[in-house]
Amino acid sequence: MSKTVLIVSPIPSHPQFQGNSARIYRLNRMFQLCGYQVHFLYFGMEGLSETQRRDMENQWDYFHFVQPQGPAAEPSFGEYFDIDDWYDNRVSDYVDKLCETWSFDVCLVNYVWFSKVLDVLPEQTYKVIDTHDVFGDRHIVAKEAGLEPVWFYTTKELEAYALERADLVLAIQDEEKNYFQSITETPVAVMGYCVPFQPLVNLSREKIVIGYIGSGNPFNVESLRVFQDAVMANPALMQQFSFLLGGTVCKAFSPINEIFDVVGLVDDLDEFYRLIDIAINPMVGGTGLKIKSLEALSYGKALLATEDAMVGINGTDSFHNFASVNCMVEALNELTPERTAELHRNSIATFRKYNERFIKEFKTLFSELPCKTLST
Numbered sequence: 001m002s003k004t005v006l007i008v009s010p011i012p013s014h015p016q017f018q019g020n021s022a023r024i025y026r027l028n029r030m031f032q033l034c035g036y037q038v039h040f041l042y043f044g045m046e047g048l049s050e051t052q053r054r055d056m057e058n059q060w061d062y063f064h065f066v067q068p069q070g071p072a073a074e075p076s077f078g079e080y081f082d083i084d085d086w087y088d089n090r091v092s093d094y095v096d097k098l099c100e101t102w103s104f105d106v107c108l109v110n111y112v113w114f115s116k117v118l119d120v121l122p123e124q125t126y127k128v129i130d131t132h133d134v135f136g137d138r139h140i141v142a143k144e145a146g147l148e149p150v151w152f153y154t155t156k157e158l159e160a161y162a163l164e165r166a167d168l169v170l171a172i173q174d175e176e177k178n179y180f181q182s183i184t185e186t187p188v189a190v191m192g193y194c195v196p197f198q199p200l201v202n203l204s205r206e207k208i209v210i211g212y213i214g215s216g217n218p219f220n221v222e223s224l225r226v227f228q229d230a231v232m233a234n235p236a237l238m239q240q241f242s243f244l245l246g247g248t249v250c251k252a253f254s255p256i257n258e259i260f261d262v263v264g265l266v267d268d269l270d271e272f273y274r275l276i277d278i279a280i281n282p283m284v285g286g287t288g289l290k291i292k293s294l295e296a297l298s299y300g301k302a303l304l305a306t307e308d309a310m311v312g313i314n315g316t317d318s319f320h321n322f323a324s325v326n327c328m329v330e331a332l333n334e335l336t337p338e339r340t341a342e343l344h345r346n347s348i349a350t351f352r353k354y355n356e357r358f359i360k361e362f363k364t365l366f367s368e369l370p371c372k373t374l375s376t
Contacts, residue, residue, distance in 0.1 A: 004037045004102060006125075008091065008117050009110040010045040014055040017247065017265065018215045019291035020132060023172070023193055024110055027130060028060065030194060030359075031106075034367045037061045039102065043091050043114070044068055064098070066091050080139055083158040084116050092120045106366065108170075111135075113152050118165040129166040130191070134176055135159055136183070141285075147218045160184050168365070172289040173312025189365060192312065192358040193291050197351060199300025200270070202277050208335070210304075211244040211276030212260075213269070214292050216252030219285060223325070224249065227282040228259050230329035237332055246272040273299040278340070282325045283309035297351035302344040304328050313354055317346035 009024055016022040032038050040056060041064040042048070048065060057063045068088060076082040095117055098104075107121050108128040112135060118127045136156035139149035160183040163169050169184065170191040171177035180188045212227075214220045224245075231237055238259070245253065245260035254262070266272045273279075279296030283306050290309045297303055305315065306322045315321050322328040335343075 003105040005106040006039045006104040115162045130170045207242045213246035216248045223284045281305040281309035
């Protein structure tokens with residue numbers, strides 16, 4: 001008999017235009033491919049279009065929706081949020097009703113700040129928090145990087161309190177596993193971001209097209225600004241390369257854009273990756289796993305990245321781990337056809353090694369049933 005998982009999320013699984021939705025979709029899909037019946041409960045923090053509803057109803061075995069009442073709460077403690085500030089107790093009421101009909105083997109909740117739902121689950125349900133990121137002292141990290149804190153941020157103590165609600169905590173990369181283990185007694189495992197390998201054939205172009213696609217969060221905008229400044233300090237690069245920008249970051253970056261051709265939001269990531277030859281992730285700071293790095297690798301693209309952009313991925317090429325954006329830009333001068341081909345091979349090897357690790361880890365954590373091929 002198949003197992004049943006309840007996945008609770010304040011972020012939709014469709015469309016996958018940003019890293020957190022892509023992560024949610026892939027982890028849900030892995031449960032599905034391992035024979036689980038998937039109940040997906042979406043608390044509509046980001047709204048719900050008819051297309052989204054239809055897509056999620058078609059994808060998951062059961063789709064549940066709780067409509068928020070009003071905007072997300074302001075921080076209870078002024079400088080930071082209480083851990084449950086963004087939680088709505090009506091989610092607990094809804095799950096309590098679901099448990100009258102369904103016996104869930106696993107309940108996975110996305111984000112530590114939505115973990116209060118776990119308190120309503122029966123004892124026999126295995127309770128999991130997929131953290132996505134570190135939120136303890138996130139506001140301090142942002143300010144140290146010269147950025148205003150956005151979205152959710154709390155203290156390490158409140159984050160630790162919430163982690164105790166779970167039987168298992170999922171960190172998205174190894175450094176964050178170490179952090180969570182330092183603040184909680186709850187077991188912590190690393191579960192990365194697994195996505196199918198879907199290489200695209202590079203087309204012949206007059207110039208080599210270097211591309212970046214991402215959301216408009218402040219860390220992405222700042223990283224692109226630093227990259228642009230470094231390129232403009234090396235104007236000869238513009239003769240060899242053109243630069244393409246996609247995603248919601250286009251709007252946020254547009255006031256200062258001087259080098260990028262802009263495609264904006266694309267309906268299908270394939271569309272963007274077909275337009276580029278080499279992907280970049282010039283990330284400066286930030287936390288979590290940089291899903292855009294793995295995304296580019298999954299399309300079979302050669303990738304240039306900073307160390308910050310590859311935390312938890314373990315790149316096999318020196319061009320995957322630049323100490324600074326300036327070093328990355330200077331290395332563009334070294335991209336001969338032979339060096340590009342080598343980078344391309346190493347990028348594919350990096351992706352395959354990463355995916356193999358976490359497919360195996362998922363099976364170890366959750367699968368007592370025969371799994372289908374998780375990379376599909």
